[in-house]
Amino acid sequence: MRILVTGGGTGGHIYPALAFIRYVEKLQPDAKFLYVGTHRGLENKIVPESGIPFKTIKIQGFKRSLSLDNVKTVQLFLKSIKRAKEIIREFKPDVVIGTGGYVSGAVVYAAAKLKIPTIVHEQNSVPGITNKFLSRYVDRVAICFPDAAQYFPAKKTVLVGNPRAQEVVTSGKSEVLQEYQLNPDQPTVLIFGGSQGALKINQAVASALPQFAKKDYQVLYASGERYYADLQKTLTGQTASNLSIQPYIKNMTDVMANVDLLIGRAGATSIAEFTALGLPAILIPSPYVTNDHQTKNAQSLVAVGAVKMITDAELSADNLVAAVDEIMGDAELKETMAQASKKEGIPDAAERLLHLVNQII
Structure with missing residues (x-):
């Protein structure tokens, strides 16, 4: 052929x-x-x-x-x-x-x-x-x-x-979180704004890190190369064992298979990946894409209960932490979202x- x-x-x-x-x-x-x-x-x-x-x-x-x-x-x-x-x-x-x-x-x-x-x-x-x-x-x-x-x-x-979904489902449970100085046995939230990062997400997460540091779940945040250096300067002296900040995650599909909640933009590839794995998500659609298609991508998953959505304009440290706490603190809600996500995956x-x-x- x-x-x-x-x-x-x-x-x-x-x-x-x-x-x-x-x-x-x-x-x-x-x-x-x-x-x-x-x-x-x-x-x-x-x-x-x-x-x-x-x-x-x-x-x-x-x-x-x-x-x-x-x-x-x-x-x-x-x-x-x-x-x-x-x-x-x-x-x-x-x-x-x-x-x-x-x-x-x-x-x-x-x-x-x-x-x-x-x-x-x-x-x-x-x-x-x-x-x-x-x-x-x-x-x-x-x-x-x-x-x-x-x-x-x-x-x-x-x-x-x-087709990206079919690659992701071959990833399984592993010790990959150890590569990011995190505990593979602790509930984990993955946050990323795409390969280049996203300014509004970066600002909200940077402000939210002191609150995340007090939680019983872990946070792995990929800031994007362009924001990483400035973020490190901002957080000098503000470290915690349940937080890992990286410029980029090269083995993203393996990491996705080992976390409990995903937070990020609503691009089609990312959605294909996390729904194939049956991950619940909090989506923050980019308002800068043609026809606002990311919002519509996210809304289709909100409608079936697979994700929560926060608009870019509404995003803040407080409402981000509140949304994460709501899902991570409610095992039944998290499982319901995971099942809905799995049903939408192909x-x-x-x-x-x-x-x-x-x-x-």
Whole structure:
């Protein structure tokens, strides 16, 4: 099988694609892959490091206001389609899968025009403009949230989930918390704001640490590289055995499998991971994303009782600690949330996506 994958710009588009590739490689070692991205996107660094063949095309997004840049965008889009067709003809894929971002728009559209079987994978509850556009041309639309179905043609749309979930469920209980000077046998809360951190979450957590230091649960906080040094200066002399502050957690999936509560943003990949594990969560959606999709992601889980939500505007040290105490201090509530989270998870997402591929090729 020859599979061309395209998607870029953010980790939310890249990591599901890589998880799917790794899953297929285990089942079919002779499968061939090609990843097409842009030279400026995050994929330009992440994909080559994964050892997957990688090619780029040049493209940019539309401005939301009237701009002469949009004329250049149209010109680049047309050129990128031509280049994408050249790459497709050279690689000869059996299927082309787009996971989002402007680059997938050109590549998947080109593949559809060449009559190559195509799939778009939408990670969020509210789709972006690229996948809405592509849904008219592709063979199948794979979604991760049931709420997303309303935006796509019903006959093409299938609930698949996020392939990252299938990687996470292979992680099990371990002594990994010892790496962060914490007790593996003590209830633990994991807090993070994404790979780069989040200013509002950082401010609230920094103010809340003196309160957390007095609790009978542990807190592992990944501040993000950009905030770590300043946070360390702020907390000089304020240490406690139940607190661990790190700039970044490299083995996040292993850590997630060994904590009791997660606090963070409401990105699609993070949600796929913690629901696959059946973790309760407190979500603080980023207000700075397209179509406010993180809020809608979180609301879909609030509705079924899997998470509590605090808006970015409402976030403070006091209400963060209060929300954590409510869950960590009530075993029945925590278990009810965990069960609801587990029901929303799709731990066989990569398998479902591969099944969809086999249907159309």
